[in-house]
Amino acid sequence: MERETDRARRALATCLERIYGDNAGAVFARADDLLDRAVAGRAADLQALDRCRSADAGWAARSGETVYAFYVGQFAGTLAGVVDRLDYLQSLGIRWLHPLPLLKARPGESDGGFAVADYREVEPRLGDLAALERLAAELRQRDMGLILDIVCNHTAREHDWAERARAGDPHYRAYYHVVDGADVAGWDAALVDVFPDTAPGNFTYDAAMADWVWTTFYPYQWDLNYANPAVFLEMLDVLLFHANRGVQGFRLDSAPFLWKRAGTTCRNQPEAYAIVAAFRAALDIAAPSVVLLTEAIESPEDVTPFFGEGDTKGSDLAYNNGVMTALWGALADQDAMIARTMIAAAAERPDHAAWLNYVRCHDDLIWNALAGHASPADLQRWSDFYGGDGFSGGQAFQTVPGGVPSTNGMTAALVGLGRPDVDQGEALARLKLLYATIHALDGWPMIYMGDEVALGNDVTYRNDLARCHEGRWLQRPAMDWSRASATEAPEGQMRDAIRIYGAAARALNALGVAGRAVPLALDCAAVLGFVRDDGRRFLCLANLSAEAQTVRCPRGWDETGSDVLTNRVIPAGPVDLAPFEVLWRLADQ
Structure with a gap:
């Protein structure tokens, strides 16, 4: 039987050929050197975890691998504060911690930490690399894991690579997509703005570069050029660096945008899928216990290829965005049709893959992601309903011309908790229904910070000059720890319900329940x-x-x-x- 490392090496070579063609051999040789060093430097306890998970091929498909997503600063202030809250998280049945971006960000505006200035340092106000390693070690002692956010599509303008590029170094200039002004309009014609209100356009002129830089998200976030093999190798080295410090998973942010091709939307290109698969193959060689989670808020048909093709595995997990959004639409209509449609689409995943099932996250509800499965009238009705027409306390967010507005708001607010004109018993029942449903699906259930205590919207962001321009801060409140010990409704009931759902999901394994929903x-x-x-x-x-x-x-x-x-x-x-x-x-x- 072919050894797993041999299979992984063959898969890596295949992926690199798809990406870099005739140059793949040289890229493979350089990747091989990085992998050799990573294997030699991997600690004994991490190697033991590698062997354990490699011998148990179906471990990631089991029910109840519950994930908790949160901002470190909003949840516990610092990484040391997170360690102090592990008993609480463990009491909820949490198996995986997914802190949102915690690596060193640019000063000032940073898109909630998604503008990374240094991949090998922690944001100083949250702690340092030693504190991150301590958290990872504490989690391993509890049979829990840490999923680190890796913003792989772009860096901050203040990242060392960008600073060197701006200083005139051609080697680092080639790390980014730099476009001649005469060509910007041609590229832009096929692109879709992510933030049409707060950051229109996809290119930003930089005087030091004397040209236009590709900036899909915000002007201070520079898109990396993966057509340059040096960028792939740099990011692989970042993954290996953190894997050897005890990180057990990586969330690959904005993966659909990793490859640019003229005349397309530059999303979900074949090379983007191959890059994720190459990362998976490389980790299978050096750190096979580490899981990859792809952040691709797209239609199921565009997400599924991130899981891999044929015998070549890609991401282990991906956000089940279609089902999540459909559940909200179904709840508004009191009609299950759209949810059935999206659950059927999600069932097309490969056998080795798993969905991350969730109800809410730090981002907006993007109704346009259901455009391939629902009519424009459906999308507009749901957007209006959760933007103020229904029981919801949500708020409309920006959208592209011709689209429908997305929706912001915490889960508790979206189901109507806290609204004086809404039956509060029914609102709490809706909140429980959503979480009971995602725990029953195949895959990993994710709890967004505060949902377990029915935490509502944070409207104070409107009075903060640093945040008031960004509507998504509505669903990024500080944790209210007084609610964590409350026994009354809704917080006490919801916390108890989350414990029940997680325990029941884990019990399904022993009861013999498996397979797709x-x-x-x-x-x-x-x-x-x-x-x-x-x-x-x-x-x-x-x-x-x-x-x-x-x-x-x-x-x-x-x-x-x-x-x-x-x-x-x-x-x-x-x-x-x-x-x-x-x-x-x-x-x-």
Whole structure:
């Protein structure tokens, strides 16, 4: 049998050929040197973790690998403060910590830390590299893992590479996309602005460069040029550097933008998929226990290739953005159709891959990401509903011309908690429904900081000159630790519910439940149903309505069973569901 490292080396060579063609051999040789050094410098305990996970090929597909996403400063102030809160996180059943960007950012505006000035240093106000290593070590002691955000598409204008480029060094100038002014309009014609209101256009003139620099996001974020092999090798070295300091996973930010091709939107190009697969193959050689999470907020058809092609693996995980957004649309309509559609699309993932299932994150709800599966009228209705027309306390965000506005807001606010004109019992039930549903799906459930205590919007950002221009700060509040110990509704009930869902998801492994979530067509439009049938038969039913519903399941899925969440017996035949009730039906042995 071919050794795993041999397979990985072959996969790396194949990926580099797809990216760099005739130059692939030289790139492989330089990558090989980096990998040899990384293998030689890898600590014994990390090597042991590599062996353990390599011997257990299906570990990442198990249920209940719960992720907690947060900003370090908003959650605990510093990395040392995060260590002090690990008992709390462990009590919630958290297995993975995903702090949002914590590497050293540019001074002043930094897009929430996504404008990185140094990949090998921690943002000083949060701690230092030693504090990051300590957190990673503490997590390993608890059988938990750290996922580090790597902003691989762009650097801050103040990064050393950019500073050298601006000083006239041609070697580092080639690290970036520098475009002659006469060519900017030609490139721009096919591109879509990410922030059309706050950062229109995709290029920024820089006097020191005497030319235009590609800046997909903000003018101070310079897009890296992966057509230059030196950039790929630099970023690979960054991944290996942190992997050998105990980081067990990397979130690859803005992966769809990694390759530029004239006449296209410069998103989701074949080379972008190959770059992610090359990172995976390289880590399989030097740090096989490390997982890759791709941040690609795109349609499922554009995301799935990031998982790899054929025998060549790509990312282990990707955000299940389609299902997340569809759940909000289904909840607004009290109709499961769009959620069934997106769950079916998500089921097309490869066997080795897993979805990161989530309800909210630090970014906006992008309705346009469902454009391939829903009508413009649907998208506009959902945008209006969560922007103020419905029970939601959300706010409209910017969009491209011809698109519909995205939505900002914390989960608790979006379901109507805190609004005097909304039934608060129903609002809390909606919040529970969303999290119960994503825990039942195949993949890793993610909790966004504060959702476990029903934390609401942070409207104070409007009075802060450093943040008031950026509407996404609405869903980036500081953690309210008084809510973490509260016992009353909604915070106490939601915290207890999160614990129940996580424990139940982990219990599915021992109960023999596995496989993809596949939607069921039911006789009740307001009930979302999906099954997992690779092993013991499992059915999830979620009543999206404020009215009680009775649903008849198709033959074969209507047998006697028990509810994993409550342990009550469910007789054969039609199922009665209370308003917003979620049921996890496990077939009898």
